[in-house]
Amino acid sequence: MKISLRRVAKYGCADFAPVRTALREMGAKYVALEHQTDYIFVRPDADGGRIKVRDEGRGSCLIYVYARSAKESEIEFDYYEFRDPQLVSLLQSLYGEPVVVRKEREIWSDRELVFHLDQVAEVGQLFEIEALDQAEAAAAQPYMEKLGPLMRGRLEGSNEDHLRSRKRNPSVSSIQADKSASRFERQAKQVTAILKSSPLLEKLLFEAPRLGLRNYYIGAGCIAQTIWNSMCGLPPEYGINDIDLVYYDPDLSAGKEERVARQARELFAELPVRLDVKNQARVHLWYERRFGYPIRPYRTLEEAIDSWPTTATAVGVRADGRYGEWSVYAPFGLDDLLGFIVRPNKAQITQSIYEQKVSRWVALWPGLSIVPWNSD
Structure with a gap:
């Protein structure tokens, strides 16, 4: 299955409590709380190619095949579901050690807009707005105006980027130093x-x-x-x-x-x-x-x-x-x-x-x- 996704905005966030309140006031609905582990493999056979295996603890894994680009806010990927417990080991033998992103993701939605309140291990608290197309992305503007003052600032790059940055300089998180945790x-x-x-x-x-x-x-x-x-x-x-x-x-x-x-x-x-x-x-x-x-x-x-x-x-x-x-x-x-x-x-x-x-x-x-x- 091929899916296109547009990330409208990504922020660092110090406190999710007022964000939840604002989402409720604007009509968004709570969907779920998920624990996700992403294994991100670099594909040397494709320019910027990635394979991401997402384990949500449900007995099956979600597979995303995509290419990194200069325009990270828009991404198109192939999407599959597998039930092979050896999949990560197999990909590791082919592509080497993955970047592992562990997070607790709280999901909210309003029609075709999706909101992620993420607590990402070794990175910090992040808030994302995603949309399925350009038209829906425009509908996110009122949310951005309402929620912007509650954030620590706009962020660029993926969780993979932030973790790689952290490993290059382990004393400082790519989002915030430990001493300035939310x-x-x-x-x-x-x-x-x-x-x-x-x-x-x-x-x-x-x-x-x-x-x-x-x-x-x-x-x-x-x-x-x-x-x-x-x-x-x-x-x-x-x-x-x-x-x-x-x-x-x-x-x-x-x-x-x-x-x-x-x-x-x-x-x-x-x-x-x-x-x-x-x-x-x-x-x-x-x-x-x-x-x-x-x-x-x-x-x-x-x-x-x-x-x-x-x-x-x-x-x-x-x-x-x-x-x-x-x-x-x-x-x-x-x-x-x-x-x-x-x-x-x-x-x-x-x-x-x-x-x-x-x-x-x-x-x-x-x-x-x-x-x-x-x-x-």
Whole structure:
């Protein structure tokens, strides 16, 4: 299959939280969160020729065959899908060592415009706008005007270029020096360092991948409360009643969810608090019965977290075993969490639910700054 793609703009980005807000306001929709590893091989038989193998952890690989050109913003490539696990090794024997690009890609879209919020290992945070043709590229102008002030500046070149530049000068990233990592990256490292030092969460964080869940997070109150305890000099487990482990599985049967929950409880039987395991794909089936009003089904795990009651607790963390790194999903950023601020997220909850939570938290952590429900 032959595909043409136009990259409208590429930026360095310090903080994705305001970008997500702006995308929502302009009508873009969240699509998916993907973990991608690209193996880029140089073809000496073709001028600027490349073969890119993309592994998204789904059992098959996507193959892109293309040629580099002076006009990197416009590219035409042949596209294939393979299920041969030896493909990368075969290409390596033919073309030598590839450039390996590892990234977490958050995808949004608005009609034929596609937006990528990328966290690229050894490069940094990047934001891209892509379109399928020139006409759609023109439609990106309002987005560029809205989002431009949130960026660190326009970038040229591919991730391959930035990684090669990094290898030539390993002390400085092609996007930003380590000491000037994005605000969110610095905050995420601070958060994960605290969580990993918690006796309550340490084993859960490191061993949860053994459950074999393709997409999961440990999140919500246990994350925020562990951070608050650290900031207040309190015991790590203080005030924590349960731990939320959430995942997303299209199988909506209660039996499947219970099997996953039982497996998790057996694996972490020594936890002194309740482990609450929920498939977010089926929350809409019981939400009205518990809270008195219906909600629509969540399309993704991240969409579920987007609806959680406060900006400080709308956080999910997991170990990314493939990269030896950590994934932190925080749709509202981490400022409120680290700033000891509780602010309502009115996407789904009611005022009474918010105020019930706040009253308990203030009694346990009296230093919290509470934003009233009707503050705006």
